[in-house]
Amino acid sequence: MYVSGLPPFDPATGQVADAPLERQTELVLDQLKLCLETAGSSLDHVLKCNVYCTSVEKFAAVNAIHARYFPKDPPARIFVCVPAWPGRFDIEIDCIAALRTAFNA
Template sequence: MTRSPVHTSDAAPPAGPYSQAIRAGDMIFVSGQLPLDPGGTLVGLGDIKAQTRRVLDNIAAILRAAGSSLDQVVKTTVFLTSLDNFSGMNEIYASVFKSPYPARSTVEIGRLPGGMLLEIECIALAERKTP
């Protein structure tokens, strides 16, 4: 199986030695996305809903670049700096994903840099091409 990096300028650039996503066969593994715009600037300081929207926009852009979409996401992991932000995150999350919803884990973590309230990573299927 080959693996290839996925990159788009429509999402925040990697802040270290990692790819925005890796495509391996029919699977796409999206690295944890932060609430940064494509220029790398934090969006929505202190606003979990704005930050969640930005993170999911980044994921959508990366999946498009990989030839997939949010409809193909099978698993997400949400990292929150406080579970007090769960309901705000969940409201935006539920407005973006459709039933059947992806499997999901949500974990409270110690902290993220610079006022970031969450990070989300996901695994998706590549879109199937019909002959």
């Protein structure tokens, strides 16, 4: 399954979170987890993530958070630095994941 790029929406307000990049990354990965589980997959079944970030200097911080969400066998990933977004956020992540049923077939 494909999960389109997710910006850091605050689940309490539905608005883009005005927060440090580290918190934005957590919000995006929490949303990604929810999307995957709702569709019958999970973070454990992610094959590839594309991370788009406005600051290459935040690579290590994003890596550390990514490792918390993908502690075992992390998926393939690219990290792309983008100049800016039309909204006030610094990160967006999309992914490709297998459905759980694909592993049970």
